[in-house]
Amino acid sequence: MxxxxxxxxxxxxxxxxxxxxxxxxxxxxxxxDIDDYFGMETLKVVAKQPLALTDALNKYDVFVNVKxxxxxxxxxxxxxxxxxxxxxxxxxxxxxxxxxxxxxxDSRMTERKxxxxxxxxxxxxxxxx
Numbered sequence: 001m002x003x004x005x006x007x008x009x010x011x012x013x014x015x016x017x018x019x020x021x022x023x024x025x026x027x028x029x030x031x032x033d034i035d036d037y038f039g040m041e042t043l044k045v046v047a048k049q050p051l052a053l054t055d056a057l058n059k060y061d062v063f064v065n066v067k068x069x070x071x072x073x074x075x076x077x078x079x080x081x082x083x084x085x086x087x088x089x090x091x092x093x094x095x096x097x098x099x100x101x102x103x104x105x106d107s108r109m110t111e112r113k114x115x116x117x118x119x120x121x122x123x124x125x126x127x128x129x
Contacts, residue, residue, distance in 0.1 A: 005088040009081025011106055014069035018081035020089055023061030029078070030065060043075040050083040050102050054093050076106060 005020040027034040027048065038044050051057045062082065066074045083102035087094045097103050111120040118124055 005085045007081045007084035007088060009077045009079065009084060011076030011080060012069045012073035012109060014066060014073035014077040016064055016066040016074065016077035016081040018078065018085045019063040020082070020085040021061045021063070022059065025058040026061040028061075028063050038071060038075065040071070043071055046075040047078040047082070049079055049100075050086055050097060053100055053102070054086060054090075054096060056086065060089070080105060 003022065007018050007020075009016040009018060029037040029047075034044055034047065038047065045052075048057065051060070051062075064078050064081070066077060068074075069077070079102060083097045087097060087103065094103070113120055116123075
């Protein structure tokens with residue numbers, strides 16, 4: 001079997017396991033094509049950003065297993081995992097990807113709901129009488 005590179009990417013509650021193989025540019029997410037999986041064009045662009053930045057769109061076939069969270073978090077997780085896999089494949093790309101901020105795990109998470117409040121910070125409506 002051809003050489004392959006595996007990496008894990010995370011964003012919010014989403015976890016993406018990315019497999020990168022030399023190929024012609026196929027992008028598969030959960031056994032579906034990227035066009036079928038993501039409805040919005042912006043999410044497809046976000047997921048493919050590391051490949052576009054490194055001019056590797058037609059050099060690798062990408063296989064992703066992603067679960068948890070929503071589509072936006074999943075797209076971010078795929079971007080993170082794909083960046084990590086590209087660094088494994090070619091170490092010279094690390095500086096370029098790091099400068100763009102693709103190798104940094106976005107640590108922002110949903111703030112928990114507190115008792116006495118309706119949401120994390122939203123207080124019940126105040127009435128004088």
